Amino acid sequence: MRRWFFLGAACAAAAALGTAxxxxxxxxxxxxxxxxxxxxQSTGRQEAAAAKLYMAQHGDTVAGxxxxxxxxxxxxxxxxxxxxxxxxxxxxxVTFLAGFGVTPAALAVAPLASEGKTPEIVTAAGTSIIxxxxxxxxxxxxxxxxxxxxxxxxxxQNGIKKVVSMVSDYAPGADAEKSFKDEFTKKGGQxxxxxxxxxxxxxxxxxxxxxxxxxxxxxxxxxxxxxGGIFVKxxxxxxxxxxxxxxxxxxxxxxxDLLNGMxxxxxxxxxxxxxxxxxxxxxxxxxxxxxxxxxxxxxxNFMAVSAYDGMHLxxxxxxxxxxxxxxxxxxxxxxxxxxxxxxxxxxDPDTRDIVQxxxxxxxxxxxxxxxxxxxxxxxxxxxxxKAAVAK
Amino acid sequence: xxxxxxxxxxYGMLLFVxxxxxxxxxxxxxxxxxxxxxxxxxxxxxxxxxxxRLGLPFALxxxxxFLVTALIGGLFERTLYVHVYAxxxxxxxxxxxxLVFMSVAAVDYTMGSSQQFVQIPEALQGQFEVDGIGMxxxxxxxxxxxxxxxxxxxxxxxxxxxxxxxxxxxxxQRVARGLGINVGAVFGITFAFGSGxxxxxxxxxxxxxxxDPTFPLKYMIYFLxxxxxxxxxxITGPFFASILLGIGDVAxxxxxxKLGAFVIYAIMIIVLIWRPQGLFARGAAR
Numbered sequence: 001m002r003r004w005f006f007l008g009a010a011c012a013a014a015a016a017l018g019t020a021x022x023x024x025x026x027x028x029x030x031x032x033x034x035x036x037x038x039x040x041q042s043t044g045r046q047e048a049a050a051a052k053l054y055m056a057q058h059g060d061t062v063a064g065x066x067x068x069x070x071x072x073x074x075x076x077x078x079x080x081x082x083x084x085x086x087x088x089x090x091x092x093x094v095t096f097l098a099g100f101g102v103t104p105a106a107l108a109v110a111p112l113a114s115e116g117k118t119p120e121i122v123t124a125a126g127t128s129i130i131x132x133x134x135x136x137x138x139x140x141x142x143x144x145x146x147x148x149x150x151x152x153x154x155x156x157q158n159g160i161k162k163v164v165s166m167v168s169d170y171a172p173g174a175d176a177e178k179s180f181k182d183e184f185t186k187k188g189g190q191x192x193x194x195x196x197x198x199x200x201x202x203x204x205x206x207x208x209x210x211x212x213x214x215x216x217x218x219x220x221x222x223x224x225x226x227x228g229g230i231f232v233k234x235x236x237x238x239x240x241x242x243x244x245x246x247x248x249x250x251x252x253x254x255x256x257d258l259l260n261g262m263x264x265x266x267x268x269x270x271x272x273x274x275x276x277x278x279x280x281x282x283x284x285x286x287x288x289x290x291x292x293x294x295x296x297x298x299x300x301n302f303m304a305v306s307a308y309d310g311m312h313l314x315x316x317x318x319x320x321x322x323x324x325x326x327x328x329x330x331x332x333x334x335x336x337x338x339x340x341x342x343x344x345x346x347x348d349p350d351t352r353d354i355v356q357x358x359x360x361x362x363x364x365x366x367x368x369x370x371x372x373x374x375x376x377x378x379x380x381x382x383x384x385x386k387a388a389v390a391k
Numbered sequence: 392x393x394x395x396x397x398x399x400x401x402y403g404m405l406l407f408v409x410x411x412x413x414x415x416x417x418x419x420x421x422x423x424x425x426x427x428x429x430x431x432x433x434x435x436x437x438x439x440x441x442x443x444r445l446g447l448p449f450a451l452x453x454x455x456x457f458l459v460t461a462l463i464g465g466l467f468e469r470t471l472y473v474h475v476y477a478x479x480x481x482x483x484x485x486x487x488x489x490l491v492f493m494s495v496a497a498v499d500y501t502m503g504s505s506q507q508f509v510q511i512p513e514a515l516q517g518q519f520e521v522d523g524i525g526m527x528x529x530x531x532x533x534x535x536x537x538x539x540x541x542x543x544x545x546x547x548x549x550x551x552x553x554x555x556x557x558x559x560x561x562x563x564q565r566v567a568r569g570l571g572i573n574v575g576a577v578f579g580i581t582f583a584f585g586s587g588x589x590x591x592x593x594x595x596x597x598x599x600x601x602x603d604p605t606f607p608l609k610y611m612i613y614f615l616x617x618x619x620x621x622x623x624x625x626i627t628g629p630f631f632a633s634i635l636l637g638i639g640d641v642a643x644x645x646x647x648x649k650l651g652a653f654v655i656y657a658i659m660i661i662v663l664i665w666r667p668q669g670l671f672a673r674g675a676a677r
Contacts, residue, residue, distance in 0.1 A: 037499070037504075038504070039504065039603075039605065041499070041503075041504035041505075042504060042505050195648050196648070196649070197644070197648065197651065197652070198651075198652040203398075203402055203599055203600065203640075203641070205398045205402070205599075205641060206395065206398065206640075206641040206642070206643075206644035206645040206648075206651070207644055207645075207648060207651075209394060209395060209398070209645055210644075210645050210648060227506070227601065229506060229508055230506070230508075230599075230601045233508070233598070234599070236516070236517070237516060237517065237518060237527050237529065238518060238525065238527065239517060239518050239525060257505065258505055258506060261505070261506070261507065261508050262508060263508055263510065265516075
């Protein structure tokens with residue numbers, strides 16, 4: 001009995017020494033809080049893979065300091081996110097917090113970021129207000145309105161006059177519905193009907209029938225990415241594509257991560273988004289090839305590129321600031337501009353939100369695989385919600 | 392209008408195949424099996440695996456999905472469920488909800504959390520028109536399969552020796568045993584069959600309901616509604632309940648989309664106030 005006790009004590013002591021020895025005081029720790037389990041798992045998987053890829057490509061030493069990546073799973077539950085963030089700030093003394101699969105998770109951490117003066121790099125959640133909740137928040141993903149407003153512009157410019165909007169009944173769905181409708185009606189279009197269906201909706205058939213009976217030129221759709229395929233399949237099953245109705249929407253609907261599983265039915269779907277794995281640039285080709293090689297052929301999606309750019313922002317802020325306190329780092333992040341796999345991006349110095357191109361894409365089959373092929377560009381889009389307030 | 396009716400019937404039929412196994416275990420064997428949806432999910436994933444990965448034809452995938460889930464059901468019944476038959480309902484609920492969570496995690500781990508899509512043959516895609524009513528081909532297939540199943544089930548229960556044994560075993564286990572009926576085997580087969588049906592439902596439904604690891608949790612409530620509304624003492628009860636709920640749900644979502652999701656619950660409340668035992672309950676409460 002006694003022997004076991006000593007053995008245990010020795011182990012504990014060794015463990016304590018180990019952590020003390022492993023974590024040098026000058027290490028820079030990055031706490032990535034991601035949903036690695038649960039419904040948002042795809043986001044977590046993509047982001048963690050991209051962050052690791054960035055470190056593998058760019059080394060783990062920045063400005064003379066060793067960078068340590070800590071990935072924690074919050075299951076997209078805001079309570080968990082907050083607890084984990086607190087733990088990371090207080091015990092691990094992280095220099096950056098990053099990740100945040102859903103808006104409530106990002107919001108839950110905002111007060112901690114302010115209090116701990118820890119920069120919070122949002123690499124997923126897309127609600128506009130997030131960056132306003134703390135002066136230490138910067139974002140490298142997107143805001144939903146960045147996709148929906150150009151989508152509405154494009155539709156209005158390209159002969160689409162009457163639209164029925166169909167969204168899942170949750171906060172991002174309502175946001176998408178509103179920002180699309182506002183912009184589209186401003187540009188002279190008409191939204192015939194705004195249909196919302198429950199988030200856990202078993203069957204789109206009745207809603208689609210209702211939309212079809214109003215004979216719109218297009219249906220604007222926003223659903224959580226996993227449901228996009230089912231939606232489009234039922235749309236085609238009903239013969240609506242042959243009736244000349246188009247599907248348009250933000251690019252979450254034709255997520256690169258799931259696109260190939262959706263089947264040929266999705267061919268022709270038009271979406272607006274900031275990233276497609278098919279984006280034609282040398283930076284992106286190299287990124288996609290490296291990502292696939294490191295992850296067993298998995299195709300990067302818009303979440304992966306957001307995390308990759310998040311890591312880039314962190315590295316460059318460290319280089320530029322030369323210090324590791326929150327105020328200098330977030331100051332260094334403001335106005336940062338670089339060439340991302342998605343195209344040219346920058347961090348708006350006023351809002352700390354990302355400024356990026358938004359592309360209009362159409363799903364096409366290339367070499368036996370489905371891709372979102374970009375065919376029109378809306379350059380340097382700032383978050384339209386905050387831009388509207390600033391005016 | 393008729394398209395809505397048609398969609399509603401197809402949806403109701405699908406609900407019925409998914410839920411009728413539950414009504415058998417719950418109503419006939421008096422066992423609360425919340426893990427029923429897990430078997431449906433197993434059937435769905437089995438089809439995805441066979442059709443998408445191994446390239447088997449869809450028509451072959453369906454019966455195999457049925458057999459595999461029936462086998463899993465039978466195995467679980469013999470090894471796990473048999474220990475909780477005699478326990479209180481609370482124990483049964485806790486046991487089976489545990490199974491649900493385990494199945495969710497297991498599928499998440501092995502197949503990933505993303506939506507799966509079964510590749511259905513070209514011939515079943517699209518729709519055709521009869522008298523101006525658009526009818527989806529796949530939905531027609533569902534209606535045909537489910538209609539045949541219902542007739543077959545009703546015949547088995549009412550006309551065959553196995554059916555009468557099952558009913559006897561349910562009515563009074565002790566007397567049934569005394570008459571030489573192997574109650575354990577009868578329950579085992581019934582359970583396996585019910586699970587198989589769930590698997591078939593999951594396989595058929597993947598196209599319409601979607602398929603991801605949270606499937607058993609997402610649809611548990613629908614199965615339970617079908618069984619409570621239908622009453623648990625026969626096959627006809629859940630059948631009419633499914634059709635009623637399917638049509639109600641689809642029509643509600645079409646005509647009043649804002650309230651659409653609530654219609655199915657409203658129907659349930661009204662039916663239960665009117666007939667607390669369900670639509671087709673036997674007079675005597677158990």
